[in-house]
Amino acid sequence: MTSQAHDSKEEPRRRKQSNLAIRGAMRELGIQLALLNYHVSSRLELKDVDLDCLNLVDQYGPLSPTAIARMSGLHPATMTGILDRLEQGGWVARERDPADRRAVLVHALRERMPDLLRLYQGMSASMNKICAGYTNEELELVADFLQRTASAGQAAADEIAGS
Numbered sequence: 001m002t003s004q005a006h007d008s009k010e011e012p013r014r015r016k017q018s019n020l021a022i023r024g025a026m027r028e029l030g031i032q033l034a035l036l037n038y039h040v041s042s043r044l045e046l047k048d049v050d051l052d053c054l055n056l057v058d059q060y061g062p063l064s065p066t067a068i069a070r071m072s073g074l075h076p077a078t079m080t081g082i083l084d085r086l087e088q089g090g091w092v093a094r095e096r097d098p099a100d101r102r103a104v105l106v107h108a109l110r111e112r113m114p115d116l117l118r119l120y121q122g123m124s125a126s127m128n129k130i131c132a133g134y135t136n137e138e139l140e141l142v143a144d145f146l147q148r149t150a151s152a153g154q155a156a157a158d159e160i161a162g163s
Contacts, residue, residue, distance in 0.1 A: 026149065040119045046089065049074070053082050054091050054108065054116075062107035064097070073161055 041051040049072070056071050057063055065083060069076040083106060086092040091112050097103035117124075131139060 036120075036123060040116070043119055044089075044115065046091075047082075047085070050082055050085055050091075053079070054086055057086075057092055057106050058108040058113070062095075062105040064103060064105060065094075068106065073157065 037051055038048055041048050044051070046054070053068055053072055053074075056068055060071070063071075065079045066076055068074075068083075069079045074082070083092065083094065087094060089112070090109060092106050092108055094104050094106050097105045134142065
């Protein structure tokens with residue numbers, strides 16, 4: 001068998017191994033980030049779900065309680081307790097929507113964010129070191145992969161939630 005024929009037979013096997021390695025690494029990443037978030041929420045005396053909702057408000061807010069419930073996959077009635085805890089802790093504020101005075105919008109309060117960022121500082125420093133080892137083009141490729149993976153995850157969650 002020629003080297004070229006051997007390489008063409010080896011390629012599907014290498015691709016399958018790479019796909020499995022990526023899936024395994026993504027699963028491990030999910031586990032480690034969940035553990036990190038658990039420790040952060042514990043230190044801040046928040047429930048895991050409270051931190052998840054705070055992250056949604058910080059990332060995409062201001063949001064209505066209904067939007068937060070939809071994005072988090074939680075029942076709207078559950079949001080009242082979560083928002084009460086976050087508001088009492090000084091993490092968020094609820095205000096009337098200027099476009100519709102009957103509606104409420106939730107926004108993150110910047111005063112508490114340094115407490116949150118301090119706990120993620122170790123991970124942030126590690127990410128900076130990791131990224132320093134890649135070229136700009138490689139980082140763009142990784143960012144594209146992660147964005148597309150996040151979109152696929154959202155689509156899969158939406159499909160499950162809708163069924």
